[in-house]
Amino acid sequence: MSTKKKKTVLISLIIVFGITLVLAVTYLVLLKGCAFSNKKYIQNLQSSVAPDLPMGTTNPDGVYVVEPDVETYPQGDSGGNGGNGGYTQQPVENKVDFATLQQQNPEAYSWIYIPDTQISLPVMQSAEDDNFYLDHDVNKNYSFPGAIYSQSMNKKDYSDRVTVLYGHNMANGSMFANLHYFSDRNFFDTHKYIYIYTPTRKLTYEVVVAQDYDDKHILNSYDFNDDKVFQEWLDNAKNPQYSLTYNVRDEVRLDLNSKMLVLSTCQNNNIGRYIVQGVLIKDEPTQ
């Protein structure tokens, strides 16, 4: 190849790589901008709709706070883990303004809160597409971070044996990224509870296990109506056989009356999933 031809090829290559670089950087900037504005919007929403459920520290090495109000809860009749999870008639304060939230989008049917994380977020379920909120925000606008959501195979009253909520593992720590805090044994030990607020109830779940998981679609892969299948799922929660890294709370008792909540996000390698699973221990009406 002549020197002139070689130069032309090299210059063409530089131009192609340069254009790719510019496009990729532009896309990245847009992506970060979208994630930033979504995070900002969620923070504003949280402070206007659920100001008493503040987003916590973003640093897992920060101060860990065990929720004192839950520590004093008496255990339910079923041992604190089954059926109605110790349903009490004493109404408690609902810390979420669902009227305002549902004015924005009636598909927001509950609110999830995990202390000391950025997880203080509305939970959505689309009437159009099961995965609509994978890439749409609370206002139904396209947004890569999406929203926290469940699929239509789960009832919105959390009465299923297993309810699965999905959220992105965002690089900026928003959505369900902070679930990874539970891989830290110290954080896992000191943060036992997940709270769900619905317009009429407050549900308290005790975290049973936080583990790596494969990319299997849980609800499409297991028939939890089958007692045997559900029992196997519970056994596996207490003793995750296929996880390399996991934290388990051994003292929690699980049985066929248990109502499990699975929070699912991607692993940092973007291949498998990371799930945090809790069991309903308290179901309180709200006023």
Add this chain to the structure above:
Amino acid sequence: MKKIVTIVIAVMIMAFSTVSAYAISETSPVATTVPETQATTNVPTPDNGNKSPKTGSNDILVYSLIALSVIGCGAASVALVKTAKK
């Protein structure tokens, strides 16, 4: 007379057309629109996949692309400089 017969026929057609048994069939050149009587139920598009929704941060691909572009650009520039020196 012709007019009267025409009017009578038209009235008869109109009268019979209100009886469903004599109503104009759908194959008639006169277009009819059957109203949707069944209520549309809002059934979401189900996720029947065997893989869980992909909830990863998708910037890994972009970072890889940027890294490859920088490497490619650098390599081509070095080669160009070497070629120019010759």
